[in-house]
Amino acid sequence: MFLFAVISFLSITQATASPPAVDRSSVLSTARAFVPNSEAKVSVETQEDPYAIVEYRAGNIEGRLSDGQILLQRFAFGWQVIDAASDPPGFTSAALHNHGISAPVARALLHGVVAGALPPGRWNDADHGSSEDITAIRETVLSETGEAISSVKIYEEYAVLTWSSRSGGERVFAKRDGRWVAIVGGGGCLDKAGFIHYGVSSQAAAQFSLWFPCGPFPATTPATAK
Structure with a gap:
Protein backbone atom coordinates (compact mmCIF):
# COMPACT_ATOMS: atom_id res chain seq x y z
CA MET A 1 0.00 0.00 0.00
CA PHE A 2 2.82 2.35 0.94
CA LEU A 3 4.73 1.52 -2.28
CA PHE A 4 1.58 2.16 -4.35
CA ALA A 5 1.13 5.54 -2.68
CA VAL A 6 4.75 6.52 -3.40
CA ILE A 7 4.46 5.49 -7.06
CA SER A 8 1.19 7.40 -7.42
CA PHE A 9 2.76 10.52 -5.84
CA LEU A 10 5.76 10.35 -8.17
CA SER A 11 3.50 9.90 -11.21
CA ILE A 12 1.42 12.92 -10.26
CA THR A 13 4.54 15.01 -9.58
CA GLN A 14 6.09 14.11 -12.93
CA ALA A 15 2.86 14.84 -14.78
CA THR A 16 2.57 18.21 -13.06
CA ALA A 17 6.20 19.12 -13.79
CA SER A 18 6.01 18.20 -17.49
CA PRO A 19 6.30 21.22 -19.80
CA PRO A 20 3.20 22.06 -21.83
CA ALA A 21 3.10 20.52 -25.28
CA VAL A 22 3.46 23.00 -28.10
CA ASP A 23 0.15 23.91 -29.73
CA HIS A 111 20.21 22.57 -31.17
CA GLY A 112 23.43 24.01 -29.79
CA VAL A 113 25.35 27.27 -30.05
CA VAL A 114 25.12 29.13 -33.38
CA ALA A 115 27.85 31.72 -33.79
CA GLY A 116 27.24 35.12 -35.30
CA ALA A 117 27.32 38.76 -34.22
CA LEU A 118 24.38 41.12 -34.03
CA PRO A 119 24.12 43.73 -36.80
CA PRO A 120 25.69 47.08 -35.81
CA GLY A 121 23.27 49.36 -34.00
CA ARG A 122 20.84 46.58 -33.07
CA TRP A 123 18.84 47.54 -29.98
CA ASN A 124 18.39 45.27 -26.98
CA ASP A 125 15.10 43.53 -27.73
CA ALA A 126 14.38 42.17 -24.24
CA ASP A 127 11.09 43.34 -22.74
CA HIS A 128 11.27 45.58 -19.66
CA GLY A 129 8.41 46.00 -17.20
CA SER A 130 5.74 43.92 -15.51
CA SER A 131 4.55 40.89 -17.47
CA GLU A 132 0.94 42.01 -17.02
CA ASP A 133 1.57 45.42 -18.61
CA ILE A 134 3.77 43.97 -21.35
CA THR A 135 1.07 41.47 -22.27
CA ALA A 136 -1.63 44.17 -22.29
CA ILE A 137 0.43 46.37 -24.63
CA ARG A 138 1.36 43.51 -26.96
CA GLU A 139 -2.27 42.46 -27.18
CA THR A 140 -3.23 45.85 -28.64
CA VAL A 141 -1.38 45.03 -31.88
CA LEU A 142 -2.59 41.47 -32.43
CA SER A 143 -4.31 42.48 -35.68
CA GLU A 144 -1.03 43.75 -37.18
CA THR A 145 0.12 40.33 -38.30
CA GLY A 146 2.75 41.42 -40.82
CA GLU A 147 5.08 42.83 -38.18
CA ALA A 148 7.37 41.25 -35.63
CA ILE A 149 6.70 42.90 -32.26
CA SER A 150 10.30 43.07 -31.12
CA SER A 151 10.05 44.49 -27.60
CA VAL A 152 8.01 46.45 -25.09
CA LYS A 153 9.86 48.65 -22.62
CA ILE A 154 8.01 50.44 -19.82
CA TYR A 155 9.19 53.36 -17.70
CA GLU A 156 6.94 55.22 -15.27
CA GLU A 157 3.51 55.51 -16.93
CA TYR A 158 4.90 55.33 -20.48
CA ALA A 159 5.93 52.52 -22.80
CA VAL A 160 7.55 52.05 -26.20
CA LEU A 161 6.70 49.09 -28.42
CA THR A 162 9.16 48.40 -31.25
CA TRP A 163 8.22 46.51 -34.39
CA SER A 164 10.13 45.30 -37.42
CA SER A 165 9.62 43.67 -40.80
CA ARG A 166 11.99 44.76 -43.54
CA SER A 167 11.89 48.19 -41.92
CA GLY A 168 10.88 49.10 -38.39
CA GLY A 169 9.34 51.64 -36.09
CA GLU A 170 7.95 52.50 -32.69
CA ARG A 171 4.63 53.00 -30.96
CA VAL A 172 4.50 55.08 -27.78
CA PHE A 173 1.91 54.39 -25.08
CA ALA A 174 0.71 56.22 -21.98
CA LYS A 175 -1.25 54.67 -19.13
CA ARG A 176 -4.52 56.51 -18.68
CA ASP A 177 -7.27 55.47 -16.27
CA GLY A 178 -5.62 52.10 -15.81
CA ARG A 179 -5.30 51.21 -19.50
CA TRP A 180 -2.53 51.63 -22.05
CA VAL A 181 -3.35 54.04 -24.88
CA ALA A 182 -1.22 54.63 -28.00
CA ILE A 183 -0.27 58.29 -28.33
CA VAL A 184 2.01 58.17 -31.38
CA GLY A 185 3.36 55.56 -33.76
CA GLY A 186 5.04 55.13 -37.12
CA GLY A 187 8.26 54.28 -38.91
CA GLY A 188 11.69 55.24 -37.66
CA CYS A 189 12.31 56.31 -34.08
CA LEU A 190 12.04 59.36 -31.86
CA ASP A 191 14.85 61.16 -30.06
CA LYS A 192 14.46 62.61 -26.55
CA ALA A 193 12.93 65.84 -27.84
CA GLY A 194 10.48 63.86 -29.95
CA PHE A 195 9.26 61.86 -26.97
CA ILE A 196 8.78 65.04 -24.94
CA HIS A 197 6.94 66.65 -27.86
CA TYR A 198 4.30 63.93 -27.68
CA GLY A 199 3.79 64.32 -23.94
CA VAL A 200 6.26 61.83 -22.45
CA SER A 201 7.86 63.03 -19.21
CA SER A 202 11.46 64.25 -19.43
CA GLN A 203 12.67 61.41 -17.20
CA ALA A 204 10.95 58.75 -19.30
CA ALA A 205 12.10 60.44 -22.53
CA ALA A 206 15.70 60.33 -21.31
CA GLN A 207 15.41 56.62 -20.49
CA PHE A 208 13.78 55.76 -23.81
CA SER A 209 16.47 57.66 -25.71
CA LEU A 210 19.06 55.50 -23.93
CA TRP A 211 17.20 52.30 -24.79
CA PHE A 212 16.52 53.38 -28.39
CA PRO A 213 19.36 55.71 -29.45
CA CYS A 214 18.73 57.52 -32.73
CA GLY A 215 19.07 60.91 -34.31
CA PRO A 216 16.24 63.42 -34.70
CA PHE A 217 13.67 61.87 -37.02
CA PRO A 218 10.66 63.53 -38.62
CA ALA A 219 7.56 63.27 -36.46
CA THR A 220 5.90 59.87 -36.71
CA THR A 221 2.24 59.43 -37.52
CA PRO A 222 0.09 60.30 -34.48
CA ALA A 223 -2.05 57.39 -33.32
CA THR A 224 -5.75 57.75 -32.65
CA ALA A 225 -6.62 56.91 -29.06
CA LYS A 226 -9.36 54.34 -28.71
Whole structure:
Protein backbone atom coordinates (compact mmCIF):
# COMPACT_ATOMS: atom_id res chain seq x y z
CA MET A 1 0.00 0.00 0.00
CA PHE A 2 2.82 2.35 0.94
CA LEU A 3 4.73 1.52 -2.28
CA PHE A 4 1.58 2.16 -4.35
CA ALA A 5 1.13 5.54 -2.68
CA VAL A 6 4.75 6.52 -3.40
CA ILE A 7 4.46 5.49 -7.06
CA SER A 8 1.19 7.40 -7.42
CA PHE A 9 2.76 10.52 -5.84
CA LEU A 10 5.76 10.35 -8.17
CA SER A 11 3.50 9.90 -11.21
CA ILE A 12 1.42 12.92 -10.26
CA THR A 13 4.54 15.01 -9.58
CA GLN A 14 6.09 14.11 -12.93
CA ALA A 15 2.86 14.84 -14.78
CA THR A 16 2.57 18.21 -13.06
CA ALA A 17 6.20 19.12 -13.79
CA SER A 18 6.01 18.20 -17.49
CA PRO A 19 6.30 21.22 -19.80
CA PRO A 20 3.20 22.06 -21.83
CA ALA A 21 3.10 20.52 -25.28
CA VAL A 22 3.46 23.00 -28.10
CA ASP A 23 0.15 23.91 -29.73
CA ARG A 24 1.45 23.48 -33.25
CA SER A 25 -1.75 24.62 -34.92
CA SER A 26 -1.68 27.97 -33.07
CA VAL A 27 2.03 28.44 -33.72
CA LEU A 28 1.65 27.70 -37.42
CA SER A 29 -1.44 29.88 -37.88
CA THR A 30 0.40 32.81 -36.29
CA ALA A 31 3.43 32.17 -38.50
CA ARG A 32 1.29 31.89 -41.65
CA ALA A 33 -0.27 35.27 -40.93
CA PHE A 34 3.26 36.73 -40.88
CA VAL A 35 4.05 35.21 -44.32
CA PRO A 36 0.52 35.29 -45.77
CA ASN A 37 0.91 33.89 -49.29
CA SER A 38 -0.84 30.53 -49.65
CA GLU A 39 2.16 28.92 -51.37
CA ALA A 40 4.43 29.46 -48.37
CA LYS A 41 5.51 26.35 -46.51
CA VAL A 42 5.87 26.71 -42.74
CA SER A 43 6.94 24.13 -40.17
CA VAL A 44 7.72 24.20 -36.46
CA GLU A 45 11.47 23.74 -36.20
CA THR A 46 11.91 23.73 -32.41
CA GLN A 47 9.98 24.66 -29.28
CA GLU A 48 11.14 25.42 -25.77
CA ASP A 49 8.33 26.98 -23.76
CA PRO A 50 7.46 29.84 -24.09
CA TYR A 51 9.37 30.17 -27.39
CA ALA A 52 9.17 28.48 -30.78
CA ILE A 53 11.13 28.76 -34.01
CA VAL A 54 9.26 28.23 -37.27
CA GLU A 55 10.95 27.73 -40.62
CA TYR A 56 9.31 29.13 -43.75
CA ARG A 57 9.94 28.74 -47.46
CA ALA A 58 8.69 31.13 -50.17
CA GLY A 59 7.21 33.45 -47.58
CA ASN A 60 5.86 36.84 -48.65
CA ILE A 61 7.58 39.50 -46.52
CA GLU A 62 6.42 42.95 -47.64
CA GLY A 63 5.93 41.83 -51.23
CA ARG A 64 9.15 39.81 -51.51
CA LEU A 65 9.41 36.03 -51.55
CA SER A 66 12.09 34.74 -49.21
CA ASP A 67 13.14 31.86 -46.98
CA GLY A 68 13.87 32.21 -43.30
CA GLN A 69 12.93 31.60 -39.71
CA ILE A 70 10.39 33.18 -37.36
CA LEU A 71 10.80 33.48 -33.59
CA LEU A 72 7.55 33.38 -31.64
CA GLN A 73 6.75 33.82 -27.96
CA ARG A 74 3.68 32.62 -26.10
CA PHE A 75 1.81 35.17 -24.01
CA ALA A 76 -1.46 34.94 -22.07
CA PHE A 77 -3.39 35.87 -25.25
CA GLY A 78 -1.52 33.37 -27.46
CA TRP A 79 1.51 33.32 -29.74
CA GLN A 80 3.12 36.43 -31.23
CA VAL A 81 5.98 36.88 -33.70
CA ILE A 82 8.87 38.71 -32.02
CA ASP A 83 11.59 38.41 -34.67
CA ALA A 84 12.41 37.05 -38.12
CA ALA A 85 15.71 36.07 -39.71
CA SER A 86 16.63 35.35 -43.31
CA ASP A 87 17.94 31.88 -44.12
CA PRO A 88 20.83 31.48 -44.33
CA PRO A 89 22.06 32.10 -41.70
CA GLY A 90 18.84 32.07 -39.67
CA PHE A 91 18.88 32.82 -35.97
CA THR A 92 22.13 32.96 -34.03
CA SER A 93 22.69 32.53 -30.31
CA ALA A 94 23.42 36.27 -30.04
CA ALA A 95 20.08 37.13 -31.65
CA LEU A 96 18.17 35.00 -29.13
CA HIS A 97 20.17 36.36 -26.18
CA ASN A 98 19.28 39.85 -27.42
CA HIS A 99 15.63 39.01 -26.72
CA GLY A 100 16.48 38.07 -23.14
CA ILE A 101 16.37 34.33 -23.87
CA SER A 102 18.65 32.42 -21.50
CA ALA A 103 21.62 30.43 -22.79
CA PRO A 104 20.09 26.99 -21.98
CA VAL A 105 16.81 27.84 -23.74
CA ALA A 106 18.69 29.31 -26.72
CA ARG A 107 20.77 26.13 -27.03
CA ALA A 108 17.61 24.02 -26.97
CA LEU A 109 15.96 26.16 -29.66
CA LEU A 110 19.03 26.14 -31.91
CA HIS A 111 20.21 22.57 -31.17
CA GLY A 112 23.43 24.01 -29.79
CA VAL A 113 25.35 27.27 -30.05
CA VAL A 114 25.12 29.13 -33.38
CA ALA A 115 27.85 31.72 -33.79
CA GLY A 116 27.24 35.12 -35.30
CA ALA A 117 27.32 38.76 -34.22
CA LEU A 118 24.38 41.12 -34.03
CA PRO A 119 24.12 43.73 -36.80
CA PRO A 120 25.69 47.08 -35.81
CA GLY A 121 23.27 49.36 -34.00
CA ARG A 122 20.84 46.58 -33.07
CA TRP A 123 18.84 47.54 -29.98
CA ASN A 124 18.39 45.27 -26.98
CA ASP A 125 15.10 43.53 -27.73
CA ALA A 126 14.38 42.17 -24.24
CA ASP A 127 11.09 43.34 -22.74
CA HIS A 128 11.27 45.58 -19.66
CA GLY A 129 8.41 46.00 -17.20
CA SER A 130 5.74 43.92 -15.51
CA SER A 131 4.55 40.89 -17.47
CA GLU A 132 0.94 42.01 -17.02
CA ASP A 133 1.57 45.42 -18.61
CA ILE A 134 3.77 43.97 -21.35
CA THR A 135 1.07 41.47 -22.27
CA ALA A 136 -1.63 44.17 -22.29
CA ILE A 137 0.43 46.37 -24.63
CA ARG A 138 1.36 43.51 -26.96
CA GLU A 139 -2.27 42.46 -27.18
CA THR A 140 -3.23 45.85 -28.64
CA VAL A 141 -1.38 45.03 -31.88
CA LEU A 142 -2.59 41.47 -32.43
CA SER A 143 -4.31 42.48 -35.68
CA GLU A 144 -1.03 43.75 -37.18
CA THR A 145 0.12 40.33 -38.30
CA GLY A 146 2.75 41.42 -40.82
CA GLU A 147 5.08 42.83 -38.18
CA ALA A 148 7.37 41.25 -35.63
CA ILE A 149 6.70 42.90 -32.26
CA SER A 150 10.30 43.07 -31.12
CA SER A 151 10.05 44.49 -27.60
CA VAL A 152 8.01 46.45 -25.09
CA LYS A 153 9.86 48.65 -22.62
CA ILE A 154 8.01 50.44 -19.82
CA TYR A 155 9.19 53.36 -17.70
CA GLU A 156 6.94 55.22 -15.27
CA GLU A 157 3.51 55.51 -16.93
CA TYR A 158 4.90 55.33 -20.48
CA ALA A 159 5.93 52.52 -22.80
CA VAL A 160 7.55 52.05 -26.20
CA LEU A 161 6.70 49.09 -28.42
CA THR A 162 9.16 48.40 -31.25
CA TRP A 163 8.22 46.51 -34.39
CA SER A 164 10.13 45.30 -37.42
CA SER A 165 9.62 43.67 -40.80
CA ARG A 166 11.99 44.76 -43.54
CA SER A 167 11.89 48.19 -41.92
CA GLY A 168 10.88 49.10 -38.39
CA GLY A 169 9.34 51.64 -36.09
CA GLU A 170 7.95 52.50 -32.69
CA ARG A 171 4.63 53.00 -30.96
CA VAL A 172 4.50 55.08 -27.78
CA PHE A 173 1.91 54.39 -25.08
CA ALA A 174 0.71 56.22 -21.98
CA LYS A 175 -1.25 54.67 -19.13
CA ARG A 176 -4.52 56.51 -18.68
CA ASP A 177 -7.27 55.47 -16.27
CA GLY A 178 -5.62 52.10 -15.81
CA ARG A 179 -5.30 51.21 -19.50
CA TRP A 180 -2.53 51.63 -22.05
CA VAL A 181 -3.35 54.04 -24.88
CA ALA A 182 -1.22 54.63 -28.00
CA ILE A 183 -0.27 58.29 -28.33
CA VAL A 184 2.01 58.17 -31.38
CA GLY A 185 3.36 55.56 -33.76
CA GLY A 186 5.04 55.13 -37.12
CA GLY A 187 8.26 54.28 -38.91
CA GLY A 188 11.69 55.24 -37.66
CA CYS A 189 12.31 56.31 -34.08
CA LEU A 190 12.04 59.36 -31.86
CA ASP A 191 14.85 61.16 -30.06
CA LYS A 192 14.46 62.61 -26.55
CA ALA A 193 12.93 65.84 -27.84
CA GLY A 194 10.48 63.86 -29.95
CA PHE A 195 9.26 61.86 -26.97
CA ILE A 196 8.78 65.04 -24.94
CA HIS A 197 6.94 66.65 -27.86
CA TYR A 198 4.30 63.93 -27.68
CA GLY A 199 3.79 64.32 -23.94
CA VAL A 200 6.26 61.83 -22.45
CA SER A 201 7.86 63.03 -19.21
CA SER A 202 11.46 64.25 -19.43
CA GLN A 203 12.67 61.41 -17.20
CA ALA A 204 10.95 58.75 -19.30
CA ALA A 205 12.10 60.44 -22.53
CA ALA A 206 15.70 60.33 -21.31
CA GLN A 207 15.41 56.62 -20.49
CA PHE A 208 13.78 55.76 -23.81
CA SER A 209 16.47 57.66 -25.71
CA LEU A 210 19.06 55.50 -23.93
CA TRP A 211 17.20 52.30 -24.79
CA PHE A 212 16.52 53.38 -28.39
CA PRO A 213 19.36 55.71 -29.45
CA CYS A 214 18.73 57.52 -32.73
CA GLY A 215 19.07 60.91 -34.31
CA PRO A 216 16.24 63.42 -34.70
CA PHE A 217 13.67 61.87 -37.02
CA PRO A 218 10.66 63.53 -38.62
CA ALA A 219 7.56 63.27 -36.46
CA THR A 220 5.90 59.87 -36.71
CA THR A 221 2.24 59.43 -37.52
CA PRO A 222 0.09 60.30 -34.48
CA ALA A 223 -2.05 57.39 -33.32
CA THR A 224 -5.75 57.75 -32.65
CA ALA A 225 -6.62 56.91 -29.06
CA LYS A 226 -9.36 54.34 -28.71
